[in-house]
Amino acid sequence: MPRRRQATRSAGLLVALCVLGAIAVLGIAVGSKQIPLGDVWHGITHYSGTDTDVIIRDVRLPRTLLGLLAGAALGLAGAVMQALTRNPLADPGVLGINAGASAAVVSGITFFGVTSLTSYVWFAFVGAAVVSAAVYILGGTRNATPVRLALAGTALTAVLTGYLNAVNLMNTASLDKMRFWTVGSLASATMPTVERIVPFIAVGVVLALLVARPLNAVALGDDQARALGAKLTRTRVAAMAAVTLLCGAATAACGPIVYVGLMVPHAVRAITGPDMRWILPYSAVLSPVLLLGADILGRVVARPGELQVGIVTAVIGGPVFIHLVRRRKMAQL
Amino acid sequence: MSTPTKTSPRPAVKALRTAGGLSVRLHLRAVLTGVLLLVVALAAGVLLIGTGDFPMSFGDVLTTLGGGGNPGQELIVNDLRLPRVLVALLVGACFGLAGAVFQTITRNPLGSPDVLGFAQGSSVGALLVIVYLQGSTVAIAMGAVAGGVVTGVAIFLLAWKRGVHGYRFVLVGIGASAMLYAIVLYLMTKANIVEATRATTWMTGSLSGRDWDQVWPLAAVCVILVPVILLCGRPLAMLEMGDDSAAALGVSTGRVRILALLAAVVLVASATAAAGPIAFVALTAPQLARRLTRTTGPNLLPAALMGAVLLVLADLASQRIFGADQVPVGVVTGVLGGGYLLWLLANERKAGRV
Numbered sequence: 001m002p003r004r005r006q007a008t009r010s011a012g013l014l015v016a017l018c019v020l021g022a023i024a025v026l027g028i029a030v031g032s033k034q035i036p037l038g039d040v041w042h043g044i045t046h047y048s049g050t051d052t053d054v055i056i057r058d059v060r061l062p063r064t065l066l067g068l069l070a071g072a073a074l075g076l077a078g079a080v081m082q083a084l085t086r087n088p089l090a091d092p093g094v095l096g097i098n099a100g101a102s103a104a105v106v107s108g109i110t111f112f113g114v115t116s117l118t119s120y121v122w123f124a125f126v127g128a129a130v131v132s133a134a135v136y137i138l139g140g141t142r143n144a145t146p147v148r149l150a151l152a153g154t155a156l157t158a159v160l161t162g163y164l165n166a167v168n169l170m171n172t173a174s175l176d177k178m179r180f181w182t183v184g185s186l187a188s189a190t191m192p193t194v195e196r197i198v199p200f201i202a203v204g205v206v207l208a209l210l211v212a213r214p215l216n217a218v219a220l221g222d223d224q225a226r227a228l229g230a231k232l233t234r235t236r237v238a239a240m241a242a243v244t245l246l247c248g249a250a251t252a253a254c255g256p257i258v259y260v261g262l263m264v265p266h267a268v269r270a271i272t273g274p275d276m277r278w279i280l281p282y283s284a285v286l287s288p289v290l291l292l293g294a295d296i297l298g299r300v301v302a303r304p305g306e307l308q309v310g311i312v313t314a315v316i317g318g319p320v321f322i323h324l325v326r327r328r329k330m331a332q333l
Numbered sequence: 334m335s336t337p338t339k340t341s342p343r344p345a346v347k348a349l350r351t352a353g354g355l356s357v358r359l360h361l362r363a364v365l366t367g368v369l370l371l372v373v374a375l376a377a378g379v380l381l382i383g384t385g386d387f388p389m390s391f392g393d394v395l396t397t398l399g400g401g402g403n404p405g406q407e408l409i410v411n412d413l414r415l416p417r418v419l420v421a422l423l424v425g426a427c428f429g430l431a432g433a434v435f436q437t438i439t440r441n442p443l444g445s446p447d448v449l450g451f452a453q454g455s456s457v458g459a460l461l462v463i464v465y466l467q468g469s470t471v472a473i474a475m476g477a478v479a480g481g482v483v484t485g486v487a488i489f490l491l492a493w494k495r496g497v498h499g500y501r502f503v504l505v506g507i508g509a510s511a512m513l514y515a516i517v518l519y520l521m522t523k524a525n526i527v528e529a530t531r532a533t534t535w536m537t538g539s540l541s542g543r544d545w546d547q548v549w550p551l552a553a554v555c556v557i558l559v560p561v562i563l564l565c566g567r568p569l570a571m572l573e574m575g576d577d578s579a580a581a582l583g584v585s586t587g588r589v590r591i592l593a594l595l596a597a598v599v600l601v602a603s604a605t606a607a608a609g610p611i612a613f614v615a616l617t618a619p620q621l622a623r624r625l626t627r628t629t630g631p632n633l634l635p636a637a638l639m640g641a642v643l644l645v646l647a648d649l650a651s652q653r654i655f656g657a658d659q660v661p662v663g664v665v666t667g668v669l670g671g672g673y674l675l676w677l678l679a680n681e682r683k684a685g686r687v
Contacts, residue, residue, distance in 0.1 A: 089504065150504060151507070154507045158448060165663075169664070172530055175526070180522055184518075
C-alpha cells in the first residue's frame with residue numbers, strides 16, 4: 001500500500017511538472033503580441049533576430065524564468081514557514097517578511113543610492129531576516145497562535161507601510177520609482193536579474209529540502225521531535241535561513257508578492273498529506289504554476305496593458321485566506 | 334496576625350445617588366484621569382492654535398477665542414487654526430473611541446481598525462476618487478466614507494458564522510487588509526505623479542488645510558454616534574467576561590456587538606474622511622487610557638479623550654519640530670505607534686495577552 005501511494009505521488013509530481021512546462025510555454029506565447037507555439041520553440045532554439053525572436057529572448061523568456069524562480073521560492077518559503085511555526089496561516093506576505101524586504105530595499109535606494117539589483121538584494125535579505133526574526137519573537141516563539149503571529153506580522157507591515165509612505169513623501173523621485181516596484185510584478189525582468197538571484201534561490205531550495213525530514217518531526221511538537229532525535233535549534237535556524245534567502249531574493253527581483261506561499265502549500269497538502277518530503281517538492285513545482293498563471297491572467301484581462309501579478313495573486317488569495325479562516329477552528333491551533 | 338499591608342486597597346469606587354433612586358457608579362481614578370485628559374487636550378489645542386508662521390502666546394489665543402482679539406488675530410484663530418485643531422480633537426476622539434470598541438469586541442489589544450483593513454478600505458475609496466475622478470476634497474472624503482463602511486460591513490458579514498467571534502473577525506480583517514492594499518498599490522501605478530503624491534499624502538493622514546467644511550460633518554456624526562457607543566459601554570464591559578457570562582447577566586450579546594461595531598465603523602470612516610487614515614491612534618489610545626485609569630471595561634470616554642490628546646500632541650510635535658506643514662501628522666503617529674507596538678508586543682507576550 002505505501003509503495004503504491006509513493007508511486008501515485010511520484011506520478012502526480014510528474015504531471016505537475018508537465019503542467020508547469022505547459023504554463024511556461026503559454027507564458028512565453030501569450031501577451032500583447034500573441035506568438036504561435038511553433039515560433040516559441042524556434043525563438044528559443046534558433047535565435048535569428050526577428051521581432052518575435054527578440055520579444056521571446058529579451059522579454060518573455062526572462063519574465064517566465066523569473067516567474068519560475070520567484071514562484072518556487074515563495075511556495076517553498078510558505079510551506080517551510082507553515083511547518084516551522086505550525087501555523088496554517090503563515091505566508092511571507094501576511095507575516096510581513098516581504099514588507100520587511102521592501103522597506104529595506106526602499107531605504108537602500110533612497111538613502112544609500114543603491115541602484116543595481118546586485119546591491120539591493122543584500123538589503124532585501126537583511127530586511128527579510130530582521131522581520132522574520134521579529135515576527136517570530138513578537139508572535140510568541142513557541143506558544144505562538146496563528147492569530148498572534150498574523151497580528152504581529154500585520155502590525156509590523158503597518159509600521160513598515162507608514163515608513164514607506166513617509167520616505168516617498170520626502171522624495172518624489174523615489175515615489176515615482178517605488179510605486180511600480182512595491183506592487184509586485186514580473187514585467188521588468190531581464191536575463192541579468194534572473195542570473196543574479198539564481199544562486200541565492202538555489203541555496204535556499206537546497207536548505208529547504210534538507211529540513212524536510214526534521215520538519216516532519218517538528219510537526220509532532222517539541223518534546224516528541226526531541227525524542228525522535230531531531231536537532232530543533234539547528235532545524236529552526238536552517239529553516240529561517242532558507243525562508244530569508246527565498247523571500248529576500250524573490251522580493252528583491254519582483255517586489256513583494258502576497259498569498260502565493262499561503263495558497264499553494266494548502267492545496268498541496270490536500271494531495272500529498274502531511275509529509276513535508278512531498279509537500280516541499282510539490283509546492284516548488286505548483287507555486288510557479290500559480291504565479292505564472294496569475295501573470296498570464298493579468299496580461300489577458302487588461303490587454304493591451306496588464307495587471308501586475310502581485311495584484312492578481314492578492315485578489316485571488318484574499319478569498320482563499322478568508323475561506324481557510326472560516327473553515328477551521330483556528331483558536332485552538 | 335495578618336499584616337494589612339499586603340491586602341489590596343479598597344477600590345476608589347463611589348456611587349452617585351439621586352433622590353429618585355437612580356444611582357451610578359463612579360470610579361474616582363477614572364473620573365480624575367478623564368478630567369486631566371480633557372484639560373491636557375484643550376491646553377494642547379490652544380498651544381497648537383498659537384503655533385505656526387505667525388506665533389501667538391497662550392494668553393493671546395485665549396483672549397481671541399473669547400472674542401477680544403484684533404481683526405488679524407481673529408482671522409488667524411477663527412478661520413485658519415481653530416478648525417484645524419477642532420478636526421484634530423474630533424478625529425482623535427473618534428479613533429480612540431472606535432479603537433476601544435474594536436479592541437473590546439475582538440478581545441485583542443491589536444484588533445484595532447487600522448490593523449484590520451479599514452484604513453485600506455477607506456484608502457481604496459479615496460484613491461478611486463483621486464485617480465479616476467480627479468475629485469475635490471469633498472468627493473475624496475465621500476469616497477473614503479463609502480470605502481470604509483463597505484469594508485466594515487464586508488468584514489463583518491464574512492466573519493459571521495452563527496455570530497461574530499473575535500479571532501475570526503481579526504483574521505478576516507487581516508485577509509481583507511492584504512487584498513485591499515494590493516488594490517491601493519494598483520491604483521497608485523495608474524496615477525500620474527501629481528495624483529500619486531496627493532494620494533500618498535492622503536494615505537499618511539494629514540491635518541494641514543482643514544477648515545470648517547471638515548468640522549461640521551464630523552461633529553454631526555459624533556453628536557449622533559458617540560452617545561450610542563457610550564450607552565453600549567456597560568454591556569461591552571460585560572462582554573469582556575465572555576459571551577456566556579454576559580448573556581447570563583442579561584446582555585443581548587449579538588445585538589450589542591452589531592450596534593457598537595457599526596457605530597464604530599461609521600465613526601472611523603468619518604474621521605478617516607476628514608484627516609486620512611492616521612495610523613495607530615486607534616490602537617494606542619484605548620490601551621494608554623486603560624493604563625491610566627486602571628479600570629476594567631472598555632474605558633470608552635477616557636479612550637476618546639486620550640485619542641484627542643494623542644493626535645493634538647502629535648500634530649503639535651510635527652509643527653514644532655519640522656516647521657509648519659512640513660511633515661504630515663500621520664508620519665509622527667506612525668513612528669510613535671511603531672515604537673509603542675514593539676514595546677507592547679514584547680511586554681504583552683510575556684503576559685500572554687496578545
